[in-house]
Amino acid sequence: MMGTSQMFHIFVVLGSAFMILLIIIYWEEVGASHQYLHTPFSPRPKIPNPVQQQQQQQPQTPRTPAFLSDIDAFVNQFLEPGTGEPTDQVPAETSNQSEKAEERYVPRQEWKIHLTPVAAELRQRQENRQRLLKDLCANDSFAFPGKKRSFDEIPIQELDHLIVDDRHGIIYCYVPKVACTNWKRIMMVLSESLLIDGVPQRDPLAIHRDLAHNSTMHFTFNKFWKRYGKFARHLMKVKLKKYTKFLFVRDPFVRLISAFRDKFEGRNEEFYRRFAKIMLRRYGNQPTPPDSVDKAFATGLHPSFPHFIQYLLDPRTEKESPFNEHWQQVYRLCHPCQIQYDFVGHLETAVEDAEHLLRLLRVDNVVEFPASNRNLTASDSESDWFNLVPLEVRRELYKLYEPDFRLFGYSRPDSVLNE
Template sequence: MGTSRLFRIFVVLGSAFMILLIIIYWDDVGVSHLYLHTPVSPGPKIPHAPPPQRPQTSRTPSFLSDIDAFVNQFLEPGTGEPTDPVPPDTSNQSEKAEERYIPRREWKIHLTPLAAELRERQRRRLLQEMCANDSVVFPGKNRSFDDIPNKELDHLIVDDRHGIIYCYVPKVACSNWKRIMIVLSESMLRDGVPQRDPLAIPRDLVHNSSMHFTFNKFWKRYGKFAKHLMKVKLKKYTKFLFVRDPFVRLISAYRNKFELRNEDFYRRFAQVMLRRYGNQPTPPASVDEAFSVGIHPSFSHFIQYLLDPQTEKEMPFNEHWRQVYRLCHPCQIQYDFVGHLETAEEDAEHLLRQLRVDNVVEFPTSHRNLTASSWEADWFSTVPVEARRELYKLYEPDFRLFGYDRPEWILNE
């Protein structure tokens, strides 16, 4: 009996001793086995230049932070390293330039909502099916990527730093996505430091072509190797675009370019519409003069302009109303992510998480007065039914490629 009790005492003391030993030697022994990509021991000391220092941040105790990192390596794709690798400093810039690297702000424990994941998969699957469907016909559908003219590749923005290609579609939150691409590619500096706040980037710079490296610029930089490099990046990089209901996008373009004072669009397009369809043989010379007397093309005039064969004989559709299949070539480029403006916030969060930059930048929430789908019937009430049906034929590929229902309530009234 005494021997059994003495044995139990030794077992308890031995266990306590082992627990104490683990706590004391945790950082030196145990943690090194948590990361498969971290050496177990530092190895022999060989003289070499000191590595660049990461920005100092407050940390939780080593034990807890290591546990957090260990958990997150199973929740997020990648190597499981606690932070992204710091790029080497190759320049002698100011101290602020040391902040070039944008660290992940924190380790989030989160999973992509199943509904968002399934929805996005369905969109990509539908796009592939429609491109293979012979009943969906539109110009350029069956050409190869090599056959796409260089001038038609100007909407594909490349970020080599993160391996991202974004095809921007005007009137589909492209201003905010361009802002994000500027932040990620670090193409805008402020006092020698990359701009990190998307909303701090002025609107005139957002749409300045010099701020973005697009596919159509490859020829100037790479010459005869341009097309090959494009295809390499298309294969290796994550490619995404955002779309919206085609008719609602047209309404949004009209509101923005013709109901507001825009001198450039007034001279290039509004005056043409007023002369052809508005019974204004000599429209006012400037947008201010036109607005002062209450003259601007109606939405019906705008639709007439789109349907007029003479329009595209003079020049291709402006990017604000050009079809998405002509801007982004979805049957030649296999997109990894197709977002919809109607679910923009959820889709943006999902995408940034998928790109592993959700702790670097957030999609700016827009509080502007957006064009609602429910307004379609009111806007098209002044457009003859036959014209509506012709317009649908013009944009039918976008409806079908991206999963938007045929608007029967507009086409059959």
């Protein structure tokens, strides 16, 4: 008869083999490269820049990390950013990669240690903004829709503005009309999600704005369910706890003016069909507005800024569908009472804030925030835009956006709300 000790060893060996088999199956099903919290994963397939679509480029396929690379990545998940050396490897040679691309590849240098201290004024600015958010979110006398719900109660489709970069442990909540094009470009550079001839794009301004806004180029929270299934919400909370989270905001009324200028003063066919025709029909005495934006502009028809404000305050608007992201309130896009942001930038101080943030993320030696003056709207022109809007309508509009004013430290616009 076989001794007890021999039986025990046999069971141990069989059990170990069974566990290894389960791990391999799980690894293949879930995708190990996406389970790590602070580790690189293989870049996505190359997506051509719209500006260069006329050029024929050799197709690329995603690189699959080697088993040993996955082990390195697994170990690195226990390191906080900046506490160890990166394990990024020069991409392995593949049959469809050109020698030219291999020669041009430069390993990332994000882990440089910055010795120059950040100005005390900038640190204090962030402390004040974060404290304001924390205090108002805890203040029961300050209420707005959705404030009291937990993170688990936020519908998955309302988390589509949270972009995740697993390479550097960053989560960015983008707010349209607040320099989000350039911040999306930066996120693409950092995550290396865009390859040109097999080489990650390093220049944010070289990324076409249409490509920057292509949702397939960004890994957002609302995509977690499809990838992780029942583990999605848990992984979101793990990343929210460990990653650096940031957003940029802007004076709410100035943001509305910027949205109107961008979407309705120019020939934007999509926004004309989806929104401008409704405004013209309901508030512009145009029962049958032209079918296209070109026909409308040819006859001098386009919605006015007062029409736009009426549309925002019309109860039918939200009943038909949620606000478009370009004028949806920031508290609905980014959930500042459910997510504790580590950095709150303001467009009004964008240059200083961007430099501070990139230092905080330890990537300022990798990428710079691109300066942009596209469709700038100054806050001192606010009163001029609201001149034709009745006073009671302006005050109703303020109530609609008051949470954004208060949460992010913007003063009540008395020049607009008082005669």
